Amino acid sequence: xxxxxxxxxxxxxxxxxxxxxxxxxxxxxxxxxxxxxxxxxxxxxxxxxxxxxxxxxxxxxxxxxxxxxxxxxxxxxxxxxxxxxxxxxxxxxxxxxxxxxxxxxxxxxxxxxxxxxxxxxxxxxxxxxxxxxxxxxxxxxxxxxxxxxxxxxxxxxxxxxxxxxxxxx
Amino acid sequence: xxxxxxxxxxxxxxxxxxxxxxxxxxxxxxxxxxxxxxxxxxxxxxxxxxxxxxxxxxxxxxxxxxxxxxxxxxxxxxxxxxxxxxxxxxxxxxxxxxxxxxxxxxxxxxxxxxxxxxxxxxxxxxxxxxxxxxxxxxxxxxxxxxxxxxxxxxxxxxxxxxxxxxxxxxxxxxxxxxxxxxxxxxxxxxxxxxxxxxxxxxxxxxxxxxxxxxxxxxxxxxxxxxxxxxxxxxxxxxxxx
Numbered sequence: 001x002x003x004x005x006x007x008x009x010x011x012x013x014x015x016x017x018x019x020x021x022x023x024x025x026x027x028x029x030x031x032x033x034x035x036x037x038x039x040x041x042x043x044x045x046x047x048x049x050x051x052x053x054x055x056x057x058x059x060x061x062x063x064x065x066x067x068x069x070x071x072x073x074x075x076x077x078x079x080x081x082x083x084x085x086x087x088x089x090x091x092x093x094x095x096x097x098x099x100x101x102x103x104x105x106x107x108x109x110x111x112x113x114x115x116x117x118x119x120x121x122x123x124x125x126x127x128x129x130x131x132x133x134x135x136x137x138x139x140x141x142x143x144x145x146x147x148x149x150x151x152x153x154x155x156x157x158x159x160x161x162x163x164x165x166x167x168x169x
Numbered sequence: 170x171x172x173x174x175x176x177x178x179x180x181x182x183x184x185x186x187x188x189x190x191x192x193x194x195x196x197x198x199x200x201x202x203x204x205x206x207x208x209x210x211x212x213x214x215x216x217x218x219x220x221x222x223x224x225x226x227x228x229x230x231x232x233x234x235x236x237x238x239x240x241x242x243x244x245x246x247x248x249x250x251x252x253x254x255x256x257x258x259x260x261x262x263x264x265x266x267x268x269x270x271x272x273x274x275x276x277x278x279x280x281x282x283x284x285x286x287x288x289x290x291x292x293x294x295x296x297x298x299x300x301x302x303x304x305x306x307x308x309x310x311x312x313x314x315x316x317x318x319x320x321x322x323x324x325x326x327x328x329x330x331x332x333x334x335x336x337x338x339x340x341x342x343x344x345x346x347x348x349x350x351x352x353x354x355x356x357x358x359x360x361x362x363x364x365x366x367x368x369x370x371x372x373x374x375x376x377x378x379x380x381x382x383x384x385x386x387x388x389x390x391x392x393x394x395x396x397x398x399x400x401x402x403x404x405x406x407x408x409x410x
Contacts, residue, residue: 015237023224036230037388043236108220126182127217133184152175159213
């Protein structure tokens with residue numbers, strides 16, 4: 001087994017990124033099993049293509065791009081077979097939050113799950129993962145104006161769903 | 170309102186330049202409606218940002234952690250723990266899209282793939298693909314994952330794939346052990362994945378390990394859950410049909 005040098009270099013960094021990769025995957029796939037499958041595939045791809053990563057550039061953005069492409073491919077394949085899974089009931093881990101905070105988190109997750117694919121990606125990158133509009137647009141391969149309008153539409157929908165205090169309206 | 174909602178959103182996200190920021194701040198001071206709109210954007214952004222915090226605290230599934238661990242370790246994932254991880258996150262992605270990916274993973278990471286054309290031994294390359302032969306074929310038909318017998322074939326899991334055929338992951342113990350996934354096809358066991366397992370050594374000798382390539386192949390082809398002991402025995406009695 002020969003492992004390329006670049007793969008060794010990013011392996012450790014990927015280990016540190018795993019929690020965030022899993023979080024982003026959860027946003028875009030909307031369920032735990034798909035999310036971890038997606039992370040697994042993306043990490044495998046990253047390691048085999050490690051030479052394509054420019055050292056010094058952001059590994060997180062690069063990984064999110066790989067994940068987005070893999071997920072889009074998967075969605076297309078599922079549509080061809082007309083087997084798009086409905087999102088799971090919101091039952092995700094929400095950590096040690098208070099009951100009120102947990103309710104809000106679950107409502108937010110349920111709202112995000114209802115957004116169209118492209119809006120969910122924008123929300124995941126900018127609002128969950130904290131990428132700038134510019135980095136997010138590059139990751140998604142769209143103009144910054146497109147990213148901005150997807151984000152605005154997503155927020156309008158979520159605002160309507162959640163109301164001002166975060167509980168379902 | 171002078172500013173579009175998109176502008177206010179960008180302001181709330183800290184995306185505007187100095188000049189635009191100053192303009193919006195002036196508008197906010199003059200018009201409470203503008204200030205409220207910005208505040209709504211900030212509130213929502215905050216809620217979204219924290220909604221997934223819980224994921225960060227979760228334990229990373231063993232098979233994911235193994236991927237980024239030292240490459241030698243990644244090949245020695247102990248079957249039981251990998252299976253336990255699977256119970257939490259059973260791969261349910263559909264086969265066609267993932268076969269290609271699985272194939273590329275094999276090429277990329279498992280150089281130890283052993284597909285010698287015409288090599289004699291526990292398998293044979295035919296028009297229908299790679300078929301198990303001899304002791305391996307015998308073991309695939311008779312061994313149980315729940316009760317390992319005396320042959321050199323150890324079964325990892327048995328399950329039905331999406332096509333409805335019975336499949337079994339296996340380790341064939343010999344000087345350089347082989348591991349793989351075989352599915353029942355006609356009268357034969359068709360080998361879908363074949364990989365060299367890391368030579369076990371020292372105290373690990375008894376516990377041969379299932380390579381990630383095989384575990385992943387199981388994931389992409391399994392329909393539902395692995396067979397339990399009773400279902401496995403029943404399937405064996407029915408001749409894996």
